[in-house]
Amino acid sequence: MSAHRPGALLPVCLLLTLLLSAAHWWRAGQAGVALACLLWWSASLRRAAWMRPLTALLLLLLAAEWFLTADQFIQLRQMRHQPWLRLALILTATAAVTLLTALLVWGSRGRRWFSRHAESAGAQALCFLLVTALLLPLLVLSPRTLLLERFFPGLGPLQIVCAALWGAWLCRRLSDRQTAPVIRRRVWLLFSLVFFAQFALGLAGQSAFSMSGEPHIPVPGVIIGGALYRGQPGFMVALFTLSVLTAGAAWCSHLCYFGSWDQLAASRTRPTPHPHPFRLRSLSLLATCACALLLRACGAPSAPAVAGGLLLGISLVPAALLFSRRRGYAVYCTMICPLGILACLLGRLSPWRVRRTSTCVQCGACLRACRYGALDRLREGREPGPSCVLCRDCLSACAHNGLCLRWAGKGGNGLAERAFVVIVSALHAVFLFTAMA
Ligand code: SF4
Ligand code: SF4
Ligand code: SF4
Secondary structure, three states, X not given: OOOOOOXXXXXXXXXXXXXXXXXXXXXXXXXXXXXXXXXXXHXXXXXXXXHHHHHHHHHHHHHHHHHHHHHHHHHHXXXXXXXXXXXXXXXXXXXXXXHHHHHHHHOHHHHHHOXXXXXXXXXXXXXXXXXXXXXXXXXXXXXXXXXXXXXXXXXHHHHHHHHHHXXXXXXXXXXXXXXXXXXXXXXXXXXXXXXXXXXXXXXXOOHHHOHHHOOOOOOHHHHHHHHHHHOOOHHHHHHHHHHHHHHHHHHXXXXXXXXXXXXXXXXXXXXXXXXXXXXXXXXXXXXXXXXXXXXXHHXXXXXXXXXXXXXXXXXXXXXXXXXXXXXXXXHHHHHHOHHHHHHHHHHHHOOEEEEEOOOOOOOOHHHHOOOOOOOOHHHOOOOOOOOOOOOOHHHHHOOXXXXXXXXXXXXXXXXXXXXXXXXXXXXXXXXXXXXXX
């Protein structure tokens, strides 16, 4: 065997230990954890470098679980005056094998096996942990939010591992500026499809597919209008605010179930200069707030108010998509949607900014990538405008590294962009795997 080839020992040992653990969890009635162990082994065959420390950690935890289980069984058998030595030996040996596999993973053999995509390993591991940390409390406090748990109680842990693996994969693809634009558009569209599929099923009477049993209105402007009409913020306002504070206006380039269609329509045409990416939206925001407050003051019943918001929001979509296709920029997002302007304004509180660097040679390639009116001939040579939604398409389009994503007020050293990608990938994974219309 060549010194550089990883060999089959590690995957075989890993399979053995994870199979034993899966059997243990299955027997304990934790089918979700058991299947997650097997999923982890399958994922390890991709040999991604980010999995090495987490696999070693996982095996350490599983070894600890074996020791605890051994202790519990020994005590139980001793209390019942039953023979316990053979059982103790088997369980301790299993714990020792798990521990040895952890050492194998951590050592040079593990380094050779988990060697792919080492450049993004830290960001991917962080993203995996972030998704897990965001979803675990949901599993405890509101398991119904997890799609699998809703239909197959007990499989929540499996869904969390699926979501975290997805987040880690996405983090790598979004970290690569070459693949980022295409991947962003595809996964954004995927989220939208999942969201609207659930919405349609909710409308068809499948209440398990809708939040709190009733479909909510899938028009972004209604998030703000509805909150003002009700006089209380609600779940969607909290979700929007938290997302925008952590990922800035990236809500409008990675997370919103509506915007993906507008970007898709716009992306077919070369963008024309945007007349004013804020003026119409400001009016739209004012009109939305005024209508909601007026309806509330008049004590208007909720059904006509909801129907009005829904009709207005949806009736503008076909025309906007048509214009997006003609103009080459996202017309619904940059001229109509009142929530988008809030995302841009509130997003200024987040630390992320796209800025020009000294290597910009004014070639103009980035102007053709922006679909949000933040870069066009009117702004040539200047910083992106306030309608920037942090899609980073302009960064990918630039062959001179003339743009960077950096912390507000600080220089860009690549760390800011990596941190941004970790956060948006994690948020996307959480949104996708908990999407409920
Ligand atoms: S501008 Fe509105 S529709 Fe467009 S992505 Fe943002 S919130 Fe969604
Ligand atoms: S930032 Fe890059 S793509 Fe844009 S004008 Fe400068 S060099 Fe050209
Ligand atoms: S300036 Fe760049 S990052 Fe901002 S919206 Fe335009 S293309 Fe996207």
